[in-house]
Amino acid sequence: MELMIAAAVIMVKVILITVILFIVPVPLTWLERKIAGHIQQRMGPMRVGWHGLLQPVADGLKLLTKEDNIPDQSDRVLFKIAPFVALVPPFMVFVAVPFGDDVSIFGYETPLYLSDMNVGLLYILAVAGLEIYGVIFGGWASNSKYALLGSLRTCAQLISYEIPMGFAVIGVVMLSQSMNLSDIVDAQEPLWFIVYQPLGFFVFFIAGLAEAQRIPFDLAEAEGDLGAGYHTEYSGMRFSFFMISEYLVMLTISVLCVLLFFGGWHGVLIPLPAPIWFALKVGFFIYLFMWFRFTFPRYRYDQLMSIGWKVLVPLSILNILITGIFVY
Amino acid sequence: MYNENTLNKFSREHRWIGVTFFLDLINGLSLTFKYMFSKSVTMQYPDREKWVPYPRHRGHHVLRRDENGENKCVACELCAKICPCNCITVVPYEDENGKRRPLVYDVDMARCLYCGLCEDSCPEEAIALGSVFEYSSYTSEELVVGRDSLLEMDGKTEYPGSVVKARYLPLAQSTVEAQESSGYDWWRFIHRKD
Numbered sequence: 001m002e003l004m005i006a007a008a009v010i011m012v013k014v015i016l017i018t019v020i021l022f023i024v025p026v027p028l029t030w031l032e033r034k035i036a037g038h039i040q041q042r043m044g045p046m047r048v049g050w051h052g053l054l055q056p057v058a059d060g061l062k063l064l065t066k067e068d069n070i071p072d073q074s075d076r077v078l079f080k081i082a083p084f085v086a087l088v089p090p091f092m093v094f095v096a097v098p099f100g101d102d103v104s105i106f107g108y109e110t111p112l113y114l115s116d117m118n119v120g121l122l123y124i125l126a127v128a129g130l131e132i133y134g135v136i137f138g139g140w141a142s143n144s145k146y147a148l149l150g151s152l153r154t155c156a157q158l159i160s161y162e163i164p165m166g167f168a169v170i171g172v173v174m175l176s177q178s179m180n181l182s183d184i185v186d187a188q189e190p191l192w193f194i195v196y197q198p199l200g201f202f203v204f205f206i207a208g209l210a211e212a213q214r215i216p217f218d219l220a221e222a223e224g225d226l227g228a229g230y231h232t233e234y235s236g237m238r239f240s241f242f243m244i245s246e247y248l249v250m251l252t253i254s255v256l257c258v259l260l261f262f263g264g265w266h267g268v269l270i271p272l273p274a275p276i277w278f279a280l281k282v283g284f285f286i287y288l289f290m291w292f293r294f295t296f297p298r299y300r301y302d303q304l305m306s307i308g309w310k311v312l313v314p315l316s317i318l319n320i321l322i323t324g325i326f327v328y
Numbered sequence: 329m330y331n332e333n334t335l336n337k338f339s340r341e342h343r344w345i346g347v348t349f350f351l352d353l354i355n356g357l358s359l360t361f362k363y364m365f366s367k368s369v370t371m372q373y374p375d376r377e378k379w380v381p382y383p384r385h386r387g388h389h390v391l392r393r394d395e396n397g398e399n400k401c402v403a404c405e406l407c408a409k410i411c412p413c414n415c416i417t418v419v420p421y422e423d424e425n426g427k428r429r430p431l432v433y434d435v436d437m438a439r440c441l442y443c444g445l446c447e448d449s450c451p452e453e454a455i456a457l458g459s460v461f462e463y464s465s466y467t468s469e470e471l472v473v474g475r476d477s478l479l480e481m482d483g484k485t486e487y488p489g490s491v492v493k494a495r496y497l498p499l500a501q502s503t504v505e506a507q508e509s510s511g512y513d514w515w516r517f518i519h520r521k522d
Contacts, residue, residue: 039360043370295360
């Protein structure tokens with residue numbers, strides 16, 4: 001019976017997280033267009049629903065009814081599986097993400113995560129890196145120069161930015177003496193790690209921007225010179241899978257920023273339920289991503305590479321050194 | 329508001345200070361943040377608002393009436409002569425008072441290039457280009473407008489350059505009906521006040 005309840009609880013949590021993750025990109029697209037509009041003194045979508053709130057639904061319906069076009073000369077198998085390969089890793093990341101302390105529902109004590117891995121951080125970094133396969137497959141299978149160039153750029157970018165990202169996280173791991181995300185958050189109860197690790201956060205955030213392929217590092221889908229990057233040839237639902245995956249990567253990076261540097265679900269001053277504090281902080285980072293997008297121009301490809309290797313990697317190593325000295 | 333010389337606060341050899349602390353990027357971010365909460369300049373044209381053109385706007389043609397409510401046009405055909413695209417057809421006749429009036433006064437809106445030469449050439453100030461700009465149609469035959477409908481068109485505008493509240497009528501040939509006579513000046517947020 002105990003086992004049954006435990007299995008049922010896990011099933012409910014899995015379904016809940018999956019559904020939430022599928023729904024989250026919907027308001028995010030609306031939010032992005034609204035923020036874009038208001039920053040440019042426009043209004044953004046206004047016509048579908050109240051202040052355009054139903055616009056993502058209309059867009060989704062439109063994408064569903066589009067022709068599922070597969071280019072003639074493409075590698076059909078790879079072309080078909082690429083969106084799924086890109087879509088699954090961001091979902092897998094959230095297996096290890098804790099959203100709050102233990103809560104009791106109907107007298108049953110349950111933690112707010114799916115799996116309390118003791119190497120959760122490593123798992124997240126590793127799985128998040130898998131998304132690159134979807135990008136490679138999509139770009140290669142499309143048999144289009146734009147898609148291929150876009151995916152080449154994405155690969156180079158993701159590979160070179162995963163290194164400073166991993167290095168930046170080491171400082172946090174040294175401070176909390178754990179790779180378990182719940183332990184890392186608990187270690188921040190007295191003081192958030194952003195205070196101890198400003199350099200680490202800086203490197204992590206910039207690398208995160210590049211990981212999520214957001215401006216100023218969105219070379220992969222540089223609209224001006226590449227069409228749309230690796231998903232140029234995609235249409236309909238397959239295209240929207242790529243978009244969902246991109247929004248989820250952005251969400252992942254925001255969640256990681258909050259968990260590692262901004263105290264997770266621990267609030268300040270105002271006592272709110274833990275998941276709400278968590279959501280507020282994540283929302284702030286998502287807003288930051290969008291705000292950056294409509295402020296900055298795009299870096300050139302060689303600048304991107306030199307920032308990654310010549311600035312961020314040395315800075316992250318320096319951060320490890322400093323943290324090491326202080327911890328010692 | 330926006331200070332583009334933040335980096336220049338430092339002398340040339342100390343510019344790296346500003347660059348290191350991303351003062352330029354922070355400057356840009358603060359600018360976009362201010363814009364984020366500024367009033368948007370969108371004119372919600374078909375749904376809620378409508379633009380009232382200036383008097384010099386060259387829209388749909390109008391035939392004016394004199395004080396007695398009679399058609400001012402004397403069918404001299406100067407407009408038809410000067411029209412560069414031959415879109416005006418005038419056929420004169422003599423009415424009961426012995427005056428020369430147009431029997432037919434057709435303007436082909438699809439051919440017209442809205443140069444306003446007909447208006448300039450008219451000795452009686454009868455033909456004018458008015459303020460109406462919503463007369464799209466599915467067929468080009470519908471765009472040939474006759475004398476009587478030209479006499480009924482709205483003329484020059486009274487509250488030019490403003491935006492008025494309006495209502496979108498998708499079933500009535502997709503027109504937008506203005507609901508007030510004077511609105512706000514659309515340029516108020518755009519023209520600098522200094």
